[in-house]
Amino acid sequence: MSNTIQWFPGHMHKARKEIEEAIPKVDVIIEVLDARIPFSSENPLISSFRGEKPVVKVLNKRDLADPEMTELWIAHLEKEQGVKAIAITTENISEVQKITDLCRKLAPNREEMGKNIRTMIMGIPNVGKSTIINTLAGRAVAVTGNQPAVTRQQQRINLQNGIILSDTPGILWPKVENPHSGFRLAATGAVKDTAMDYMDVAFFTVEYLKEAYADRLIARYDLDEEMPETDIELMEAIGRKRGCLRSGGRIDLHKASEILINELRNGTLGQITMERPEMITEELVNVAIEAELKKEQQIKKKEERRKRYLRNKR
Structure with a gap:
């Protein structure tokens, strides 16, 4: 079986289009990551949707991750312009509520104008997004479950504290290019066990x-x-x-x-993080080299086919 995940159900394709249409009206993006795999649980589609919009990166399940590694990841993520990162566990309500404080810091002009801050919460499947929404709302407004891809449609929630939250279905990107990321997503339960x-x-x-x-x-x-x-x-x-x-x-x-x-x-093995920032840098270089080699091979094959066609034509 291939170790490259291609898992993009129809509802995810629809969600992607809806998110692209809604994003211009959003002030702050909240992206929920798995603290055990902060890079592999980042959705590269969100970077393409985002443009210049500020982002709160929420490293959820911090209680399952290595605390030292989590600190390294927060520092690494915040090197990017307009990004604030926070590590939480949904077991701790006060930690979850700090997300709204960061949203206010990233969009101060909205509050100054007396307007609601419009946020959109995103994240890959099974990362705990729905539990975070319910905690922020103080009531059950999002379906939760330990199976990937429970949320199927967008909804807007007024948190009654000057913040409007748009929920989105958990979407994976069409193809996970880094094979190591595919394994990590599978190991932590972000994709169905049948995917790999x-x-x-x-x-x-x-x-x-x-x-x-x-x-x-x-x-x-x-x-x-x-x-x-x-x-x-x-x-x-x-x-x-x-x-x-x-x-x-x-x-x-x-x-x-x-x-x-x-x-x-389930954390029985202890607090474990499956990737480190320097590891990812090396892996991305290897993925880029492999992609370039593949491209060269395709060009070579195409050229061979063209020559064969011309020979047969004579």
Whole structure:
């Protein structure tokens, strides 16, 4: 199975068009990110919609993310003009309410004119956007659920505090170009588990955890101090410790994969961030190089076809 996610249901395509039409009337954009994957959960479409509009980047699920990494990401995101970043957990109502304070700072002229600040909240599926809306509104106005893509249509909510909030469906972009981002989105549950091979996602995850959070793996799965060298050996060791055995003593790697991914998602493995700013810079360079090579290959193939056509024509 390909590790490139292409997951763009019809309602997402419709939402994209609606957002493009509504954005000129918006003063501040609120983009909800997953604090464990701040880059991979950023939607590049939002940058193209945004233009010069100020943005509040909300790193939700901070209680599941590595606090040191979260601080690094906030500093990194705020290097961009017109961007303010904040880390929250929806368990803490006062943290969620700070989002409106940032909106006021980014659009002071609206309040000075006695007008409501018009905001639009966006985010990829399953990032906690609806829970944030309900907390800000003080009532259940948005459908919540732990499945990706619960919100299906836009709605406008008057928060009764000088801020109007437009909700949008969670939209992914048509194609996730960075394969590493695809794995991270799958590992954290941003896309349906059927979108990518479960075991591929677990192997990617365990390889990263082995490098960045070996102590968590050793403690959680009672592993020997000497870490297994390969991802397969490590997954087998986890499976063995968790009794994921088939007949003949073979390890059920699918079952072991499910245990690892579920324990990453629910925080049992501890506070983990799946990417660092410097990692992303390197990955984007590699993606750009790969895209250039692909383009060159396509030009070459096209030229070969043209020459063959001309030869056959003689």
